[in-house]
Amino acid sequence: xAKKKNSxxxxxxxxxxxxxxxxxxxxxxxxxxKTNQCRVSQPHMHSFYxxxxxxxxxxxxxxxxKTYDVFDNxxxxxAKNQVHYFDNNTNYEGVLIHFNELFLLQDQSPNEFFxxxxxxxxxxxxxxxxxxxxxxxxxNEYIAQIKDELNNDEMFGKEMLLxxxxxxxxxxxxxxxxxxxxxFNQLPQxxxxxxxxxxxxxxxxxxxxxxxxxxxxxxxxxxxxxxSLSELTHQLLNKTPSQMIQERIILEAQRLLxxxxxxxxxxxxxxxxxxASYFVKYFKKxxxxxxxxxxxxxx
Numbered sequence: 001x002a003k004k005k006n007s008x009x010x011x012x013x014x015x016x017x018x019x020x021x022x023x024x025x026x027x028x029x030x031x032x033x034k035t036n037q038c039r040v041s042q043p044h045m046h047s048f049y050x051x052x053x054x055x056x057x058x059x060x061x062x063x064x065x066k067t068y069d070v071f072d073n074x075x076x077x078x079a080k081n082q083v084h085y086f087d088n089n090t091n092y093e094g095v096l097i098h099f100n101e102l103f104l105l106q107d108q109s110p111n112e113f114f115x116x117x118x119x120x121x122x123x124x125x126x127x128x129x130x131x132x133x134x135x136x137x138x139x140n141e142y143i144a145q146i147k148d149e150l151n152n153d154e155m156f157g158k159e160m161l162l163x164x165x166x167x168x169x170x171x172x173x174x175x176x177x178x179x180x181x182x183x184f185n186q187l188p189q190x191x192x193x194x195x196x197x198x199x200x201x202x203x204x205x206x207x208x209x210x211x212x213x214x215x216x217x218x219x220x221x222x223x224x225x226x227x228s229l230s231e232l233t234h235q236l237l238n239k240t241p242s243q244m245i246q247e248r249i250i251l252e253a254q255r256l257l258x259x260x261x262x263x264x265x266x267x268x269x270x271x272x273x274x275x276a277s278y279f280v281k282y283f284k285k286x287x288x289x290x291x292x293x294x295x296x297x298x299x
Contacts, residue, residue, distance in 0.1 A: 029092050065258075074128050146162060
């Protein structure tokens with residue numbers, strides 16, 4: 001169901017506020033694109049998480065102002081609230097998996113699984129990977145089992161089975177991703193203690209970027225010192241904590257400027273700026289364009 005906000009962008013939900021309805025869906029990609037081409041080829045966002053497995057086809061996919069290549073066996077991970085859209089190719093073969101956050105994390109502490117399997121919530125890594133031919137059979141089997149269970153009228157243990165199948169699916173992809181990174185002499189993304197702390201910081205930024213928290217307040221929530229937080233982000237990303245917060249604010253500003261009907265003052269207020277003129281200066285400092293110039297440049 002699409003909800004038209006006071007903007008030009010649609011937000012889609014998966015049985016939102018309907019706990020008796022499935023919180024997980026598996027959809028044929030080609031059928032979905034042909035049926036909804038006019039909608040999915042326009043920028044949109046979800047309140048759920050989306051996995052897009054392009055089994056066959058070449059093209060491009062667009063996520064938060066960046067363009068990514070689509071190729072055979074590419075699999076994309078779109079987090080909730082990210083703005084994305086498909087190209088005009090409706091002949092892709094593949095599968096979509098949609099799920100709500102609480103469905104996956106119901107038996108865990110908040111964010112626990114995503115912190116250990118960080119396919120979705122890290123803006124500093126590629127939002128896709130190549131499945132290749134090594135595990136496609138295993139992934140297809142998990143998808144078949146998920147479909148069977150979704151169609152099963154037996155309710156006992158149904159949600160638990162579906163949750164475990166989805167987690168297993170994601171774990172197999174995370175393993176494949178780590179193998180790929182090792183083959184290119186990259187540090188594996190599967191979490192060590194420092195990477196766990198980094199993802200926790202990224203999660204906190206996503207929750208608080210418009211609240212004006214200081215670096216020391218972020219560090220306090222992470223049970224570490226401001227200096228340790230700065231050393232962490234510098235070591236892993238070569239960025240300061242302030243840069244990461246600024247990048248998140250600018251990303252949200254770009255989303256609102258491009259996809260909403262809010263005026264520039266309203267965008268600034270939405271992002272926590274009491275002074276609209278300061279928001280204009282802030283935006284121009286980091287993008288070299290004023291908000292109005294940015295709107296014109298991408299319209």
